[in-house]
Amino acid sequence: MRSRAERYVQQRNALTASAFSLLFAGFVTLVSECLFELDLLTVLMIIVVTFTIILALLIFLWKKTDILRKLQYALYCAHNHRNSREYYCPCCNRRLVSFTDMKFYDDNERYDPDRFRDQRQDVMCPFCYSAPRQRILASWANDNIDLIRNSRILFFAPEYSMMKWFRRNKIRPETADLNDTNADLKLDLTDISLPDGSYDMVICNHVIEHVSSYEKALSELNRILVPNGKLIISFPIDHNLDTVFEHEARTPEDRIRLFGQYDHLRVFGKDSNTLIGSFGFDVDVIDVKKMSGAILPVAGPADYDSNVIYYCVKISR
Numbered sequence: 001m002r003s004r005a006e007r008y009v010q011q012r013n014a015l016t017a018s019a020f021s022l023l024f025a026g027f028v029t030l031v032s033e034c035l036f037e038l039d040l041l042t043v044l045m046i047i048v049v050t051f052t053i054i055l056a057l058l059i060f061l062w063k064k065t066d067i068l069r070k071l072q073y074a075l076y077c078a079h080n081h082r083n084s085r086e087y088y089c090p091c092c093n094r095r096l097v098s099f100t101d102m103k104f105y106d107d108n109e110r111y112d113p114d115r116f117r118d119q120r121q122d123v124m125c126p127f128c129y130s131a132p133r134q135r136i137l138a139s140w141a142n143d144n145i146d147l148i149r150n151s152r153i154l155f156f157a158p159e160y161s162m163m164k165w166f167r168r169n170k171i172r173p174e175t176a177d178l179n180d181t182n183a184d185l186k187l188d189l190t191d192i193s194l195p196d197g198s199y200d201m202v203i204c205n206h207v208i209e210h211v212s213s214y215e216k217a218l219s220e221l222n223r224i225l226v227p228n229g230k231l232i233i234s235f236p237i238d239h240n241l242d243t244v245f246e247h248e249a250r251t252p253e254d255r256i257r258l259f260g261q262y263d264h265l266r267v268f269g270k271d272s273n274t275l276i277g278s279f280g281f282d283v284d285v286i287d288v289k290k291m292s293g294a295i296l297p298v299a300g301p302a303d304y305d306s307n308v309i310y311y312c313v314k315i316s317r
Contacts (some may be wrong), residue, residue: 088294090138091161092128093168100126104301109252111302115260119300130161133205133234133307135295138165140286140309145169147230151200154224156189157207173203190216194224201230205309209235209264214244218279227316231281236260236304241269260304267304281312 087096101121104111123132130138138161141148153173155162157180166173177183187193189204189211202221208214221231236259238245245267249255252262259267268275277283286309288297299306 086294087296088292089125089128089130089135089161090142090295091130091134091165092125094125094127096125098122099296100124102129102301110256110262112256112260115302115304116300119303119305120298121301123296123298123300125161128161128164130159131305131307132295132297132300133305133309134159134161136286136288136291136297136307136309137162137203137205137232137234139291139295139297140311141165148201151230152198153201153203154185154199156187156202156204158183158203159205162203162205174199190220192220192224196223197226197229198224199229200226201232203232205232205234206236208233209259209266209268212265214266215279218276222280222314225314227314229314231312231314232309233276233312234307234309235268235272236264236302237268237270237272237306237308238304239270239306241267243269243271244275245269260302272308273310276310276312280315282315284311284313285309286311 087099088094089096099122102124103121104116106113124130125135149169149171153171155166155173155175157177158173158175163175174185175183176185176187178186178188189207190213202225204221208217211217221233225231245258246265247254247258249258249265255264256262259265273283273285288307291297297307
C-alpha cells in the first residue's frame, strides 16, 4: 500500500502534467489559427520567441521566488486538509502530515538494498529533501543561533536543506566543495588551501567517508579552525564495528558491497568519538533525545545513517 506522501506525489505529478498539456494545446491552437494569415517563417519565429520567454520566466521564478516549491506546498496542504500537523521540518520551517520515502533501495546501481531493508524509510522531507541528520542539525542550530550568527562559518558540501535554513535565518556561510562549481571555494578536504585559524566553525556532514584519507581531512579541519573553534561533523557509522573499516575497493560494485554506497571509501565504527578526539578535539554528541519527535530524529534511511552528529571543540595548545 502506498503511503499518503507517495499518493500525493503521484497526484501532484498527474496534475502538473495535465496543466502543461492544456497550456500546450492552447498554444498550438493559437498558432494554428495564425497559420492561414502569416507565413511559415514568421510563425516559427513566434514559436521560438514564445518558448524562450516562457523558459526565461520559469528560470527567473525558480531562482528568485522559489515559486514551484511554493505551489508544491500549496498542493500538499490542499491534499492534506487537516488542522493538525504531526511532523515538522526545521530546515524549511514546514509542518507536515508525513515525511516521505525516496526509495533509495530501488537504486541498485548506487546503493545496497540490504542496508535499507530493516530501516524506516519514510524519513525525507517532501519539500527540502532533508534527512533526519539535517533536521537534527537544524534543530540544534535553532537553539544555538547566536553562536552561529557570531561565527565565521565554512560549510563543506552544503546540503540544499541546510542552506534553506541558513537563508531563512539570513546567515551567509562560506561554502566549499571539490566538484560543485556553485560553491564559493574549490577545496580538497585532505589538503585545504587556507591559512591556519581561518574559521570559527566548520560544518562537514557525510563527507569524510568520500575522501582518500580521513586522517588528513580531520587534521586539516583542525588546522583551519581558531583555538576553541567548533567542528560539526557526521559520517556513516556501523555500530556492529568496533572501529573504522576501510578497503581498497576499486569499483562502484565493490564499494556498494563493502560500504553500502557506490562512492563510499569507508564506514566508521563505535570508537568514532575517540577517533575524532585523537586529532585535537574535545568531542561531544548532539543529544537527539532532547529534541522533538516531530522532526523524526531516527536512524535511517540506511543502517549506517545512525544520525550521530558530533560537536567538536578544537583544543587550545
